[in-house]
Amino acid sequence: MFVVKVGGGAGIDYEVFLNDLVRHRDYLLVHGGSHELNMLSTRLGVPPVFVTSVSGFTSRFTDRRTLEIFNMVYAGKQNKLLVEKLQALGVNAIGLSGLDGRLLEGRRKRALKIRRGDKKVVLRGDYSGTIEQVNADLLRLLLNHGYTPVICPPAISHEGVAINVDGDRCAAQIAVALQAETLLLLSNVPGLLRDLDDETSLIREIPRAELDRFMEEVAQGRMKKKLLGAKEALDGNVARVIIGDARGPAPVTGALCSGTGTVIER
Amino acid sequence: MFVVKVGGGAGIDYEVFLNDLVRHRDYLLVHGGSHELNMLSTRLGVPPVFVTSVSGFTSRFTDRRTLEIFNMVYAGKQNKLLVEKLQALGVNAIGLSGLDGRLLEGRRKRALKIRRGDKKVVLRGDYSGTIEQVNADLLRLLLNHGYTPVICPPAISHEGVAINVDGDRCAAQIAVALQAETLLLLSNVPGLLRDLDDETSLIREIPRAELDRFMEEVAQGRMKKKLLGAKEALDGNVARVIIGDARGPAPVTGALCSGTGTVIER
Helix, strand or coil: CEEEEECCCCCCCHHHHHHHHCCCCCEEEEECCHHHHHHHHHHCCCCCCEEEECCCCEEECCCHHHHHHHHHHHHHHHHHHHHHHHHHCCCCEEEEECCHHHCEEEEECCEEEEEECCEEEEEECCCEEEEEEECHHHHHHHHHCCCEEEEECCEEECCCCEEECCHHHHHHHHHHHCCCCEEEEEECCCCCECCCCCCCCECCECCHHHHHHHHHHCCCCHHHHHHHHHHHHHHCCCCEEEEEECCCCCHHHHHHHHCCCEEEEC | CEEEEECCCCCCCHHHHHHHHCCCCCEEEEECCHHHHHHHHHHCCCCCCEEEECCCCEEECCCHHHHHHHHHHHHHHHHHHHHHHHHHCCCCEEEEECCHHHCEEEEECCEEEEEECCEEEEEECCCEEEEEEECHHHHHHHHHCCCEEEEECCEEECCCCEEECCHHHHHHHHHHHCCCCEEEEEECCCCCECCCCCHHHECCECCHHHHHHHHHHCCCCHHHHHHHHHHHHHHCCCCEEEEEECCCCCHHHHHHHHCCCEEEEC
């Protein structure tokens, strides 16, 4: 089986993506919603704030009001849109956030250590964290009864509070928990690029032993997290991770069958 | 077991409601979100439109844009808020819309016949309908594995399109499908009132044989649908329906154990 994460960036045609996805069997879908969230939160007077941690990873500052809008976009609009479209294509999809059945449980980071210019600053009031446990029993229960889970953040803290978690790493954790063979991380870029401004500078393969170096030296912004997710998946026994393009006429088939994108194998 | 529907009207304190709910066992929660939906859709430039059918029932005109905001409020904000709070109270809640696993399947009404002043008008472009089938297997699967379903509209049409359905009737259909003993329809009114402006004019009991008459002669607006839901539940073998208040310190215990509200028995 495989786990596919489809990003929430601009330019992805979900209709085309899903039409290709349903040609395959035995998968589980994880999705994002960042572009829609940015638009809606701006419209509602809570414009997005991104911060860079001292270790160089970028993330969304998620206060309680942002989390509420996050739920509306991820678990409401995007999740139900994908479930509806899959149902219309004959797939018995069930949408779940990480809160549901404690599907994705983790630790809330109470304080974010971030860089602001040259300074290090501690930021409080953030609702985000890291997944430590996936309720694989719930996923297996649904899969065994013919349902296809469609999953999105937020996760839930051990205390029962919603926390924003990275979608790519969330997909990686799920792939590990289910011992999936392949993890596809598809978004609105062709894969890891040597030159961000040149889509032809795609790196077709990353040797497993050099993943850390690529994460530090080549990847920027969101791509750093994708490589971290890839690393976590491979460490957890997933055989293959492909970071690829969710655009184009056959994004899933291309990545899965032809390795289109950046491939990292165990 | 019992099914409880908590309305989405103004003035309901979900914290208090859930604190009381979790004192009980073997229940399933259905919720609304109308007040939040009215606020958000107005804010997003799609103010709510309510229409009255030729048979006298009031409903929301739900075009595709409204449906999208509907999903954000019901399946996103409200559902995940309730799931999160239940999880924090130690209940392993799972939130589901009627789309998920085709939980609530029905027929889309392609055209609405409504009254506009003295005229009868046919309205198109509405995404709403009536539930014809509940996926009771899915609910039993989750209940048998220790999960508590938290359910909201929309439902899904036979063609796989999201349709707005009435929340009270949705709760009634679920109660019938699971052969629940009691159905509680709790909202921000004490029950069926003889005089809408006088909360002390509560009708404590409706004889089963007179339900139709009360629906036609006494109930107004939303209350008509609640009585229709009650009728459908009783016709489907549910022993008792209580239309009660979701406000107050112990709304579930009051209705369930003392029959606070309007009681209709089979």
